[in-house]
Amino acid sequence: MVFRNFKLMLGILILVLVVSGCGRVSEEESRVTLGQGMGVLNAPIFVTNKMNFWESQSLQVNVRPFVAGRLALDSLIAGDIDIATIGDTPVVYGLFKHPNLRIIATVMESNRDEKVIARRDAGIDSPDDLKGKRIGVFFGTAGEYYAIRFIEAQGLSKEDVSFINLKAPDMVAALSNGSIDAYVSWEPHVQNGLRALGDNAVVFVNPDIYTETWNLVTTVEFFNNSPETVRRVLRAVVRGVEYTNANRKEAIDITEEQLGLSRDVLDSIWDDYDFKVVLSENLVTTLKNQGEWIQASSDLSKGKSLPDYRQVIIDQPLREILPVAVSIP
């Protein structure tokens, strides 16, 4: 009797093992936690998520949204997420304190994402009128860097205006109730401001001062431990970018779903964004320029020399997957 029970249990055990074995995918599945900053510039990642291009790369991706890439960076440094989409400015700031950050690809470049939106009834009709005004800026983001470059381009200095640190979604309310006279931010927050202020709003863009890059960022530790996972993420994102560019309408629909901007508005600003997977000299130059700006304007880099920004970029995986995308030596 005991022997019969033993045979029965052995049979069940073998059956369970066989069934669980059949359920496994041929290629080992990897789990990745991806932090994404919310903005139009993240459209290719929204598309990659929605179309689940991760699946074909045997990736199980847990996506976590952040109001800004700057906040995703905190989670990346803390080890809560493995990869994040972040603008260049937070990465430059972060490198002073956490030198293990690495950029594996740029997925978007734009010189028109950051904008200044102001109230006409605050006496602002041209960029020169910003002198002496209260301007909302999300510190530590590309918005801060753009704001500085923008007022410098008007011949003003940081001391000629009052910068107020505000999280991007709070800027609309602050501008609407007159707590600030203007703010600098990225989309969708500028469009939200326009919607709130109507004819009382005026928007300024200076495309000549800064080309923002939106990047896939990870840490040395994650890359060293999971280089194949990083390659798979890149392959999926390359598909996402290709789909975004080949299917404008669908990509806009997906972005509309994520950001709540109307499709008409998205359609009107879509061409401001150059969605492409690259690692170019522009990225190195942008990082270096901002590193020098931080060095000159704050004591964050006190006693330290600037990092070698070329070493911050890991180009090998993208070079293997899409050689034409890598133009840095």
Add this chain to the structure above:
Amino acid sequence: MRQFALRSTGIIFLLILWELVSRTNLIDPGLFPPPSQVISALVSLTLSGQLPKDVFASVLRAVAGFVLGSIAGLFVGAVSGRIRAFDAVLTPVVQVLRPIPVIALVPLAIVWFGLGEASKIFLVFWGVFFPVWVSSYLGISRVDKNYIWAARSIGIRREKLWLQVIVPAALPTIITGLRTSISLAFIVLVAAEMAGSYLGVGYRISAYHLVFQIDKMMGYIVLMGALGFIADRTFAYLVNRALPWYQLSVNQD
């Protein structure tokens, strides 16, 4: 003196431990600077004049919100604790509003009052009002009825009944509520200032966090703790001066 020495030992031990942990690189020193670096940052911020301005702005907001919230909480608590009709009308309203976390009101305060002083004072007011209301309501409604009957039996007038019987009997509960509210005032203030401001301790914590100036951020965090401690001690001191017979119970808290 001996007690002071013992208390100082604890703080010195904590500082030494912090310095050692930071220096051993167990935690990324860029993200966990040693106290020596934090103190140095605080000194330079003080010398530049920025820190005193921030402290002044924050303390002013905390005091204004605390005083207004306390007055309102004491008044509503007293009225609803003694008059049944008010109790029936006010208590359900207050009970519905009380569970709303004040942090959730921060965006609303910005929309209603903007980024100026009004939004910060309103939020501190809101954070202080409810614990003070609860303590004064409970303190006053639970005054031993025998005291009131005894006082009335000797023909005491209404204002004397309040001043000589009800308030002294409710005072321990009220003071506990006020003291709890002091720390709440600072907690709410930090959240309010972090959401958007021109200056203030909470504002600097948020701003330095975003630009990775961790030593300055930690300096302001320590400063906020010190401000809360000083406010609590100041309150205890004032209570002791105003109510000498109450001294022991204040020190025991």
